[in-house]
Amino acid sequence: MNFLEERIVKDGFVRPGNILKVDSFLNHQIDVSLMEEMGREFRRRFEGKGINKVLTIESSGIAIACFAAREFGVPLVFAKKSKSLNIDADTYTAEVESFTHKNTNTVIVSKKFLSPEDKVLIIDDFLANGCALKGLISIVEAAGASVEGIGIAIEKGHQQGGKMIREMGYDLCSLAIVESMDAESGEIVFRE
Amino acid sequence: MNFLEERIVKDGFVRPGNILKVDSFLNHQIDVSLMEEMGREFRRRFEGKGINKVLTIESSGIAIACFAAREFGVPLVFAKKSKSLNIDADTYTAEVESFTHKNTNTVIVSKKFLSPEDKVLIIDDFLANGCALKGLISIVEAAGASVEGIGIAIEKGHQQGGKMIREMGYDLCSLAIVESMDAESGEIVFRE
Numbered sequence: 001m002n003f004l005e006e007r008i009v010k011d012g013f014v015r016p017g018n019i020l021k022v023d024s025f026l027n028h029q030i031d032v033s034l035m036e037e038m039g040r041e042f043r044r045r046f047e048g049k050g051i052n053k054v055l056t057i058e059s060s061g062i063a064i065a066c067f068a069a070r071e072f073g074v075p076l077v078f079a080k081k082s083k084s085l086n087i088d089a090d091t092y093t094a095e096v097e098s099f100t101h102k103n104t105n106t107v108i109v110s111k112k113f114l115s116p117e118d119k120v121l122i123i124d125d126f127l128a129n130g131c132a133l134k135g136l137i138s139i140v141e142a143a144g145a146s147v148e149g150i151g152i153a154i155e156k157g158h159q160q161g162g163k164m165i166r167e168m169g170y171d172l173c174s175l176a177i178v179e180s181m182d183a184e185s186g187e188i189v190f191r192e
Numbered sequence: 193m194n195f196l197e198e199r200i201v202k203d204g205f206v207r208p209g210n211i212l213k214v215d216s217f218l219n220h221q222i223d224v225s226l227m228e229e230m231g232r233e234f235r236r237r238f239e240g241k242g243i244n245k246v247l248t249i250e251s252s253g254i255a256i257a258c259f260a261a262r263e264f265g266v267p268l269v270f271a272k273k274s275k276s277l278n279i280d281a282d283t284y285t286a287e288v289e290s291f292t293h294k295n296t297n298t299v300i301v302s303k304k305f306l307s308p309e310d311k312v313l314i315i316d317d318f319l320a321n322g323c324a325l326k327g328l329i330s331i332v333e334a335a336g337a338s339v340e341g342i343g344i345a346i347e348k349g350h351q352q353g354g355k356m357i358r359e360m361g362y363d364l365c366s367l368a369i370v371e372s373m374d375a376e377s378g379e380i381v382f383r384e
Contacts, residue, residue: 029305030268032261058251059270066258069224076222078251113221 003037004153004175005190016183018156026153027060027125038153038175039067042123045173046149050119053077055140057096057107057124057132064153065123072121077113079136081105092142094135107135109143116144127152127174130161137170154178157191195229196345196367197382208375210348218345219252219317230345230367231259234315237365238341242311245269247332249288249299249316249324256345257315264313269305271328273297284334286327299327301335308336319344319366322353329362346370349383 001009013021025031051072056065057079069076081096082105090111097104114120120140124132133150140147147170155162155174165172177191193201205213217223243264248257249271261268273288274297283300290297306312312332316324325342332339339362347354347366357364369383 023302024304028269028272028302030258030261030270032258032268033265035258036262059254059272062251062254063258063268066222066224066227066255069222070228073225076224076255077220078222080220080251110215110220112216 001190002175004034007031007034008154008176008178009188012188014181014183014186014188018158018181020154020156020178020181020188022154030063032063035063035067038064038151039069039071041175042068042121042149042151042173043071046121046151046171049121049148049171051121051148053114053118053145054121054123055079055109055114055136056122057081057136060126061124064125064151068121068123068151075113077109079107079109079139081107092139094138096135097129097131107132107139109139111143114140114143114145118143118145119148120145121148122150123152124150125153127155127161127165127172128159130159130164133161133165137165137168149173151175193382194367196226199223199226200346200368200370201380204380206373206375206378206380210350210373212346212348212370212373212380214346222255224255227255227259230256230343231261231263233367234260234313234341234343234365235263237343238313238363241313241340241363243313243340245306245310245337246313246315247271247301247306247328248314249273249328252318253316256317256343260313260315260343267305269301271299271301271331273299284331286330288327289321289323299324299331301331303335306332306335306337310335310337311340312337313340314342315344316342317345319347319353319357319364320351322351322356325353325357329357329360341365343367 054069150172152174155177157177246261342364344366347369349369373380
């Protein structure tokens with residue numbers, strides 16, 4: 001097991017309804033040193049790809065993405081989930097369905113912050129059905145930029161997102177892939 | 193002018209309706225090295241207060257709060273803005289009106305992540321009317337924890353939030369206080 005898998009086993013909880021609670025270190029309370037370690041791991045994994053921008057989506061991707069951006073020494077852009085009154089009209093948008101919140105959001109990135117020269121590393125905390133990722137990819141490609149890599153903390157391997165994204169040809173690295181989990185026993189099985 | 197004021201003058205824009213756009217480095221695209229510098233500044237300012245937790249509110253406070261938490265070597269907790277399906281029922285809540293979005297959110301922190309032993313540094317990107325801060329303060333105090341300091345990137349000095357929070361006796365440090373700004377000339381005047 002790697003450092004993230006060990007932490008999930010130690011501090012994560014499986015809840016009924018295919019929910020993995022990691023809110024004590026990843027997406028509500030945040031262990032910043034764990035975020036740093038993930039940032040370093042993504043740098044090792046995507047070094048040499050010419051990454052000049054990190055893109056994530058609010059909110060729980062931001063902490064991981066901060067440290068990935070710091071490792072690469074590049075700006076971070078986070079996509080926003082609803083139309084704010086002081087966002088530019090000049091934006092790239094995508095519709096994204098949320099697995100957690102059971103709703104659909106318009107996801108927005110200002111056109112100022114993505115251009116055809118950008119080699120983008122997309123970062124997010126969870127990959128389940130892949131809707132958020134597909135939205136971010138469509139935004140990068142609408143800007144004429146390239147998706148050089150995708151770094152995910154936890155992939156739910158029993159859902160279809162990861163398979164779909166890999167079949168589309170993207171270089172996807174999930175630090176922990178949960179193959180199965182059992183709410184009754186609490187057991188979590190990771191992909192080798 | 194300090195490093196943040198200089199950056200605001202260089203890359204910020206004043207828009208009609210009392211809007212200061214800093215989305216190229218603070219709250220949409222993020223200059224991570226600027227966040228680090230703010231984190232260091234907040235450590236200098238609040239060192240010796242026994243800070244053992246940083247609290248912010250999603251989304252644009254998270255990046256600054258990450259680096260403040262890293263400086264202090266403590267966990268970060270971010271308050272969530274709406275009831276997620278997998279947030280615990282056992283939460284502290286506050287109602288917060290958003291100046292930017294012109295709506296009201298329920299702000300939530302799980303009771304697991306705040307306790308009477310906590311000495312909390314609250315971090316946010318903007319302070320205008322102070323509604324978000326008051327919500328976070330009420331959550332910390334409901335937990336029996338103490339607000340040891342409040343670190344803000346940009347305070348709008350011509351609105352009432354900062355005055356109100358200081359009169360309540362909190363140790364508030366805003367790195368840049370905008371005294372006035374003019375959308376026509378683009379001029380921004382900071383408090384000395």
